Amino acid sequence: MSILPIRLRRLSASTTAFLAVLALSAAGPAVAATAPNTAGQSTASLRDTSTVSAQSLAQMVAGPKATVSNASVSSKDVQIGTVKGLPGDGNAITEGVALSTGSLIDPDPTADSDTDITRSAVLGPNDALDTTGDFGVTEDPAGLAKVAGTDVYDEAVxxxxxxxxxxxxxxxxxxGSEEYAGATKGTPASWQSRGYKDPLSIQVNGTECAHVPGTQTAVSAASINDSSNADYYTANVSGHTPGRIPVEFNGYTSALPCQAATAPGQKVHVRVAIADAQDGQLDSTVLLRTQGLGFTDKPITDSCTAKAGTCDIPGADNGSSKSSNGKASTTPLGQGKPGVTDYSAASPTAGTKNTVAGLPLTGTQALLLGGIALLLLAGGGVALMLRRRRLAGLEAD
Known part of the structure; x- marks a missing residue:
């Protein structure tokens, strides 16, 4: 027997805690842990106040020669920080600053604040299609509800x-986003094509510049995917199976350039923001390359794609004249370089079974948790809006 993972729009804190206790009681000690993080990858969040701050993050992006001031953040402490060791060649962002609608770090099992985090939204492997950090935050300091055309949650700025x-x-x-999953035989469209397009905004002096190269179309999982602007897209999911590329995203874009005119000697205000759309489920993350901000008199005309193009900043002189790997190679993202493991063919992640909130379950445990959820719903005490995700190929007893 298989189960249908459900996507809850909003639960009260007391209901969430009650469900968690019942779930753990039902699953017992037989619940397996998620797969260990990929070797060589690491994250650090604003929770680590000794090494990570708004100023240090801004300086990391702008480079050591840049004059940076007035840096600030708005988010939960686990949503913004640094990341290292991600896969990819010159077309990818393998290290830098990350802003996520989920958590950059794995949850601390002793912290009450981490009960709504399944696992890191970034670190590989791709252990589940539904990685979620749902903080219940509805504040919208960057005005992303206007960008998304709907309510937004868990904003990071x-x-x-x-x-x-x-x-x-x-x-x-x-x-990168978990919204690239969700397709089924009966419903072939992924979540991103059904209105769950988590908004991304990058503004320079108040003007949006996070556009699909050569267009005025805002970048999101709905505008860059396997059927739209696919040259800029790498999938990390096959049907209902997590892909083998060692990053938690179900899909992600190549390094994209935000470009805008500036006046030498003048201060430029940069704002980067991302949020969940419609509900707080399924994480999305924006990566900013280390020293990936620069100034040039030669605007980029050959944007890098998932396979080719230029990923440097010509003529920049602030410590960020090139990307982390200079010119992009012609090796597709996810396939690595010659002699490196080929991640292009998706296959099940070892140890992945039916999952609810990121916990692998046996068929019996899944049945128990499904029954608990149904009892709570039947009780009429919880107002829920459900979004079902039929994941074909789940293990059945």
Whole structure:
């Protein structure tokens, strides 16, 4: 027998805690842990106040020669920080600053604040299709509800001023998301094509510049995917099975350039923001390359894609003149370089079974948790809006 994982729009804190206790009681000690994180990858969040701050994050993005000031953040402490060791070649952002609608770090089992986190939204492997950090935050300081055209949750914002040294600013970023999953035989469209397009905003002096290259279309999982602007997209999911690329995203974009005109010697205000749309479920993350912000008099005309193009900042002189790997290779993202493991063919992640909130379950345990959820719903004391995700190929007893 298989189960249907459900996606809850909003639960009260008391109901969430009650369900968690019942779930753990039903599952007992037989509940397996999620797969260990991929070796060589790491994250650090604002929770680590000794090493991570708004100023240090802004300086990391702008480079050591840049003059950065007035840096600030708005988020839960686990939503913004640094990441290292992600897969990819010159087309990818393998290290830098990350802002997520979920948690960059794995939950602390002793922290009450981490009860709504399943696992890191970034670190590989891709252990589940539904990684979620749902903090219940509805504040919208960046106005992303207007961008999304719907309610937003769990917003993360980083903003700062940087002094321009040339006539054009370039900032490299990448979007990764769990919203790329959700397709079934009966419903072939993924969540992103059914209105769950978590909004991303990158503004320079108040003007949006997170656009699909060569267009004025906002970058989101709905505008860059396997059927739209696919040159900029790498899938990490096959049907209902997590892909083998060692990153938690179900899909992600290549390094994309935000470009805008600037005046040398003048301060430029940069704001980066991301949020969940419609509900707080399924994480999305924006990556900002280390030293990926620079100023140039030569605007980029050959944007890097998932397979080719230029991923550097020509003529920049602030410590960020090139991407982490310089020119992009012609090796597709996810396939690595010659001699590196080929991640292109998706296959099940070892140890992945039926999952509810990221916990692998046996068929019997899944049945118990499903029964608990149904009893709670039948009781009429919980107002829920449900979003079902039929995941074909789940183990059945």
């Amino acid at each position: 980083l903003e700062f001023d940087v002094t321009a040294t040339s006539s054009n600013i370039v900032l490299y970023y990448s979007l």
